[in-house]
Amino acid sequence: MALIVQKYGGTSVGNPERIKNVAKRVAKWKAQGHQIVVVVSAMSGETNRLIALAKEIQAQPDPRELDVIVSTGEQVTIGLLAMALKDAGIDAKSYTGGQVRILTDSSFTKARIIEIDEHNMRADLEAGRVVIVAGFQGVDEHGNITTLGRGGSDTTGVALAAALKADECQIYTDVDGVYTTDPRIVPEARKLDRITFEEMLEMASMGSKVLQIRSVEFAGKYKVKLRVLSSFEDAGEGTLITFEEDEEMEKAVISGIAFNRDEAKIKITGVPDKPGIAYQILGPVADSNVDVDVIIQNTGEDGTTDFSFTVHRNDYAKTLKILEGVQSHIGAKSVSGDDKIAKVSAVGIGMRSHVGVASTMFRTLAEEGINIQMISTSEIKISVIIDEKYLELAVRVLHKAFGLDQPV
Amino acid sequence: MALIVQKYGGTSVGNPERIKNVAKRVAKWKAQGHQIVVVVSAMSGETNRLIALAKEIQAQPDPRELDVIVSTGEQVTIGLLAMALKDAGIDAKSYTGGQVRILTDSSFTKARIIEIDEHNMRADLEAGRVVIVAGFQGVDEHGNITTLGRGGSDTTGVALAAALKADECQIYTDVDGVYTTDPRIVPEARKLDRITFEEMLEMASMGSKVLQIRSVEFAGKYKVKLRVLSSFEDAGEGTLITFEEDEEMEKAVISGIAFNRDEAKIKITGVPDKPGIAYQILGPVADSNVDVDVIIQNTGEDGTTDFSFTVHRNDYAKTLKILEGVQSHIGAKSVSGDDKIAKVSAVGIGMRSHVGVASTMFRTLAEEGINIQMISTSEIKISVIIDEKYLELAVRVLHKAFGLDQPV
Numbered sequence: 152m153a154l155i156v157q158k159y160g161g162t163s164v165g166n167p168e169r170i171k172n173v174a175k176r177v178a179k180w181k182a183q184g185h186q187i188v189v190v191v192s193a194m195s196g197e198t199n200r201l202i203a204l205a206k207e208i209q210a211q212p213d214p215r216e217l218d219v220i221v222s223t224g225e226q227v228t229i230g231l232l233a234m235a236l237k238d239a240g241i242d243a244k245s246y247t248g249g250q251v252r253i254l255t256d257s258s259f260t261k262a263r264i265i266e267i268d269e270h271n272m273r274a275d276l277e278a279g280r281v282v283i284v285a286g287f288q289g290v291d292e293h294g295n296i297t298t299l300g301r302g303g304s305d306t307t308g309v310a311l312a313a314a315l316k317a318d319e320c321q322i323y324t325d326v327d328g329v330y331t332t333d334p335r336i337v338p339e340a341r342k343l344d345r346i347t348f349e350e351m352l353e354m355a356s357m358g359s360k361v362l363q364i365r366s367v368e369f370a371g372k373y374k375v376k377l378r379v380l381s382s383f384e385d386a387g388e389g390t391l392i393t394f395e396e397d398e399e400m401e402k403a404v405i406s407g408i409a410f411n412r413d414e415a416k417i418k419i420t421g422v423p424d425k426p427g428i429a430y431q432i433l434g435p436v437a438d439s440n441v442d443v444d445v446i447i448q449n450t451g452e453d454g455t456t457d458f459s460f461t462v463h464r465n466d467y468a469k470t471l472k473i474l475e476g477v478q479s480h481i482g483a484k485s486v487s488g489d490d491k492i493a494k495v496s497a498v499g500i501g502m503r504s505h506v507g508v509a510s511t512m513f514r515t516l517a518e519e520g521i522n523i524q525m526i527s528t529s530e531i532k533i534s535v536i537i538d539e540k541y542l543e544l545a546v547r548v549l550h551k552a553f554g555l556d557q558p559v
Numbered sequence: 560m561a562l563i564v565q566k567y568g569g570t571s572v573g574n575p576e577r578i579k580n581v582a583k584r585v586a587k588w589k590a591q592g593h594q595i596v597v598v599v600s601a602m603s604g605e606t607n608r609l610i611a612l613a614k615e616i617q618a619q620p621d622p623r624e625l626d627v628i629v630s631t632g633e634q635v636t637i638g639l640l641a642m643a644l645k646d647a648g649i650d651a652k653s654y655t656g657g658q659v660r661i662l663t664d665s666s667f668t669k670a671r672i673i674e675i676d677e678h679n680m681r682a683d684l685e686a687g688r689v690v691i692v693a694g695f696q697g698v699d700e701h702g703n704i705t706t707l708g709r710g711g712s713d714t715t716g717v718a719l720a721a722a723l724k725a726d727e728c729q730i731y732t733d734v735d736g737v738y739t740t741d742p743r744i745v746p747e748a749r750k751l752d753r754i755t756f757e758e759m760l761e762m763a764s765m766g767s768k769v770l771q772i773r774s775v776e777f778a779g780k781y782k783v784k785l786r787v788l789s790s791f792e793d794a795g796e797g798t799l800i801t802f803e804e805d806e807e808m809e810k811a812v813i814s815g816i817a818f819n820r821d822e823a824k825i826k827i828t829g830v831p832d833k834p835g836i837a838y839q840i841l842g843p844v845a846d847s848n849v850d851v852d853v854i855i856q857n858t859g860e861d862g863t864t865d866f867s868f869t870v871h872r873n874d875y876a877k878t879l880k881i882l883e884g885v886q887s888h889i890g891a892k893s894v895s896g897d898d899k900i901a902k903v904s905a906v907g908i909g910m911r912s913h914v915g916v917a918s919t920m921f922r923t924l925a926e927e928g929i930n931i932q933m934i935s936t937s938e939i940k941i942s943v944i945i946d947e948k949y950l951e952l953a954v955r956v957l958h959k960a961f962g963l964d965q966p967v
Binding site (some may be wrong): 167170171201204205207208209212213215216217219220222223226227229230231233234235237238244245247249250294295296 | 575578579609612613615616617620621623624625627628630631634635637638639641642643645646652653655657658702703704
């Protein structure tokens with residue numbers, strides 16, 4: 152007998168029929184003797200409907216009151232799922248975030264979980280009940296309703312699994328697992344049976360929209376076994392995201408090719424090369440709440456340096472303007488940018504113990520005539536910035552070059 | 560400066576535009592220096608939508624889970640109204656029933672209020688905030704969400720007014736007050752400036768759908784001044800429902816003509832007239848959860864008695880069947896019924912100190928050739944059961960006979 156936390160997203164509970172299907176799936180696990188906690192999102196479209204309603208009243212909705220409104224989406228789903236289970240003869244009880252007491256800080260619309268009271272859930276589980284918890288929400292120390300921000304139901308699932316020391320946290324979604332890359336670009340992309348948290352973090356941050364990144368961090372921190380699987384198909388074990396590097400995983404050098412087309416590049420040339428110059432450039436950018444991703448700096452021969460970095464494409468115009476403002480102050484020769492770029496990354500925990508990943512990557516791209524504009528590396532990832540128009544080609548050739556289209 | 564509780568029903572908050580109008584109205588009262596607590600219902604149609612959704616999952620929705628779902632309707636409205644007030648520059652804060660802590664028993668879908676914690680609301684009022692409370696809902700001692708049943712937002716308003724010792728509880732609705740009778744039947748019907756609780760109870764129970772009857776009982780019990788007024792028109796003071804019989808009111812003998820077409824009549828003849836016979840007849844009816852309204856019994860000369868009573872028309876067939884079942888057991892001659900009847904009542908606290916109300920009523924009906932089938936009297940009400948087809952005529956002539964079409 153295991154204690155399993157299952158999380159079902161908005162599409163999986165999108166209408167009464169689908170809610171009944173979730174109940175059937177839960178019933179099956181329950182029949183195998185497991186204790187089940189189910190975390191649900193709002194029915195798909197519901198959160199957007201509620202936000203739109205709020206915006207009809209107030210263009211910039213008051214965050215506290217927005218959370219009061221938006222949290223009702225999940226509250227409806229927990230009631231419906233509890234009914235569906237009871238209708239199938241399975242005892243179940245619903246909990247709002249406040250009823251569990253998922254204590255968060257008071258950062259409305261993007262609260263962080265501080266503590267979870269597992270006492271009531273535990274009593275229900277021991278009485279043989281399925282516990283159903285509203286995802287995405289909590290309550291602060293004053294009893295105000297809070298929400299965890301978009302995708303926060305994943306975080307709720309992982310946090311509950313951690314609090315209850317669950318054997319596994321299963322994230323049901325509309326894909327059947329994590330793939331070596333986006334199958335829409337590379338039809339040969341393979342589903343991964345296992346992936347490590349570190350790899351998943353790199354994949355997630357690159358736009359593999361399977362899991363909310365915060366929930367992965369959380370799972371890694373509390374050593375919660377995460378499994379991503381489809382709520383629509385019955386076959387398959389999905390992808391297990393583990394904190395152990397087992398032997399099997401050592402075999403694959405690269406686990407996947409991630410990419411991101413949401414970035415833009417800024418370049419400052421002819422900056423006097425003296426201490427503190429990076430801060431003088433990036434300080435004003437950070438002060439404007441712009442996140443910077445890849446940063447590279449090349450020192451030239453003439454005592455000046457060229458400095459490049461990438462930001463989210465939405466922040467491109469704003470960042471250019473900031474730098475044009477500081478250009479004369481820091482004595483730079485030019486400020487320019489390009490918002491037609493893309494980032495492609497090879498991710499794999501195996502690259503720690505293997506050489507030659509970088510050279511394979513660079514050679515493969517060169518053979519296709521794809522120019523590399525920037526390079527950034529971490530222990531388990533190599534990213535390159537290239538012209539956006541080559542993105543699909545780059546993903547395809549790298550996927551093949553690292554043998555990801557071959558069965559393991 | 561007064562402390563005023565205002566309650567707005569579903570129609571009054573039916574869309575964003577109307578919610579903004581409610582905010583304007585609240586703002587006006589606030590600007591006059593009053594402390595305001597606002598109780599709101601779900602947006603019109605929302606509660607029905609949620610119930611329908613629940614029924615798609617479970618034909619007989621689990622009561623606890625139904626309350627979890629249905630209570631979200633009011634929760635959305637409180638957030639929206641708080642935003643509308645903030646947008647108008649007025650500080651406001653929303654409360655769910657659980658956040659106030661409106662403590663109820665655990666009778667899901669028809670809970671009763673046990674206690675209200677006024678502490679937090681009081682602090683907000685003293686800080687100059689408008690307090691917005693979700694109507695219709697509370698929380699039991701275990702933290703389960705409960706609802707008070709249909710129309711329960713009125714009860715919430717009155718209960719809050721009682722707990723806060725408010726100067727007045729204003730019920731905003733789509734009519735501008737309580738009328739001497741239904742203006743759709745008698746165009747000359749007048750709006751009453753004042754009415755006593757006792758009269759209002761008799762009027763409400765007769766189908767004047769202005770206020771939920773439980774809220775009126777509650778107001779009477781806790782001596783809360785209630786005022787019914789329109790949320791759409793600005794003019795008018797509505798109708799004040801008082802617990803004081805002031806001098807002005809003494810002048811009117813009859814305050815209004817109420818009626819009800821939802822009843823049916825059952826008659827049992829030739830019942831042996833011996834002790835316990837009423838119980839033998841009505842016991843099985845009560846056991847089937849059928850409410851009995853008017854009851855009359857006539858003793859004949861031959862040691863038998865005729866027994867008649869009325870029930871809700873929906874219970875007519877069921878009740879007939881029950882009595883046909885016990886007929887031989889009690890030795891009755893016949894069981895018959897009529898579901899084409901109506902009840903018309905003259906209501907007025909003034910009738911306590913005036914004679915001749917009954918005779919005026921009976922004479923007026925006789926003059927129109929309307930046969931009276933049953934009569935029932937209370938201290939402040941005389942009701943007659945008549946053929947349904949004469950209902951409108953009876954209401955019109957009685958309204959005129961008691962001078963209700965004349966200005967006071």
